[in-house]
Amino acid sequence: MPLLDVSQVTVAFGGNRALDGVGLQAERGRVTGLIGPNGAGKSTLFDVVSGLRRPATGKVVLDGRDVTRLGPARRSRHGLARTFQRLELFGRLSVRDNLLVAAELGPDRGRAAETADGILERLGLTGIADASADTLPTGVARLVEVGRALAVRPGLLLLDEPAAGQDGEETERFAGLLRSLAADGTAVVLVEHDMGLVMSVCDEVYVLDLGKVIAVGPPEVIRTDETVLAAYLGDA
Known part of the structure; x- marks a missing residue:
């Protein structure tokens, strides 16, 4: 059973769907990547998982518990922690x-x-x-x-662009940290634009575009997926 199981999550802002039937799973001892263009819905999905935003439809299950209606503090007590795209120290x-x-x-x-x-x-x-x-x-x-x-x-760690601002040596050390956290049994979900980091540390990668998951797979499959190349990696 995955530690995190997100299913059929939809979030709408006015008439626009920031997330449209999104699903994602994260397992203990693995690093799961979440990539996509700016505005694809990555941070919105993190907000749903961490309890900062309630979805219009869908479910968030953490360690076998349905936490969809729980706030951030109670999810934290169930073993979830996150960082933010904008520094919050x-x-x-x-x-x-x-x-x-x-x-x-x-x-x-x-x-x-x-x-x-x-x-x-x-x-x-x-x-x-x-x-x-x-x-x-x-x-x-x-x-x-x-x-x-x-x-x-935390048992589940959500990281939103944690390598931004790091130089090459710092990023290499950070990659080692992610691997060691996974080896300790932590489920890590990584949102990151540094594709070298994503492809080197992630066991599985989800690709979001326009609020929908367009591909899921190991890095070696994602980096050659034609749909992903057209939507994101080709431009990157």
């Missing part, structure tokens, strides 16, 4: 305190400091633990946001 707090805020709300809140310090070490952020978040370069700030999501120990 607490700018005036230190890197460590950003992680502590989340850790103190997680399942191991009694060991929040230990959790935060462990994540700092894992992400290579110990040396800037006391730096104010609003002083960080974008690529590093996005890594801190990933760390904050990890602080609640």
Whole structure:
């Protein structure tokens, strides 16, 4: 059974369908990619999965529970965490305190400091633990946001363009992090425009265009799919 099972989700803004009967599954121990042109509906789908937007039709099942009508806080308690396309750090707090805020709300809140310090070490952020978040370069700030999501120990991690602003070396290290998270049993869903990253780390890729899933498959199939090339990869 997949950890996340989204089925027949539709979201409309006025007369326009941002999502039209979309389905997506994510399994423990795998990285699932979600790609498509700007405006395809990727972030809207993340909003539906995380509880920020209720769909007109469809269902979201998380770890066997129908969470379609649950809000973000209750979904978080069921093991979901996400990052955002637009950075959402607490700018005036230190890197460590950003992680502590989340850790103190997680399942191991009694060991929040230990959790935060462990994540700092894992992400290579110990040396800037006391730096104010609003002083960080974008690529590093996005890594801190990933760390904050990890602080609640999620089973399902939704990442919305986490590699934006990273240089080549940072992206390579980030790819290793994604693989290690999957190896730990986390289900990772990745929205990303860096196709090198997507094709190197994802086990399966969903392609959205105009609110519909137009292809699903492993990277080696997606990169040669004629429909995908016409809609997205060819232009990229």
